Amino acid sequence: MDLTLLKRLPEEIVIIIEDYIPVQCALLISKTHYMNYHKFFRSIINPVNIEKYIRSTVKRDHCFVFKNMLRENYERWFNMKNYSYKNKNYLNYVYFIKAFCIENDSMNVYKAINIFLKEIGLGKNLHKKNISRNIKWKH
Numbered sequence: 001m002d003l004t005l006l007k008r009l010p011e012e013i014v015i016i017i018e019d020y021i022p023v024q025c026a027l028l029i030s031k032t033h034y035m036n037y038h039k040f041f042r043s044i045i046n047p048v049n050i051e052k053y054i055r056s057t058v059k060r061d062h063c064f065v066f067k068n069m070l071r072e073n074y075e076r077w078f079n080m081k082n083y084s085y086k087n088k089n090y091l092n093y094v095y096f097i098k099a100f101c102i103e104n105d106s107m108n109v110y111k112a113i114n115i116f117l118k119e120i121g122l123g124k125n126l127h128k129k130n131i132s133r134n135i136k137w138k139h
Helices: 004-008 011-020 031-044 047-059 063-079 093-103 107-119
Strands: 081-085 088-092 132-134
Touching: 031 063, 047 063, 047 093, 063 088, 063 093, 063 107, 081 093, 088 093, 093 107
Parallel strands: none
Antiparallel strands: 081 088, 088 132
């Protein structure tokens, strides 16, 4: 979708065209459109694929999108205790995301998590709480 052509059109025509754009595409036009339509996004994504979407957002280091997801879901993510991924147990889902950021070199998302945790008052001594345990299988 080439959005540069929309900038050349008169504003009245752009408003009429935007009425015909589906919500899935309107999310991708700009940050303001994302902020307006992101509440509909959860109904578009299959609940089975939501974690895959979160991981792909982190891998691509999409900080703006991740900040919105973090603000909406941090309570749920903190309550997801003993999250397992690739034979490791994490204290909760937030600590998994932090480790996943380091693993995928997504430093913008990692910084956004740390800033958010400091804002809500959980930023003290995070280095002591960063717990992950390897799962060892017995033969």
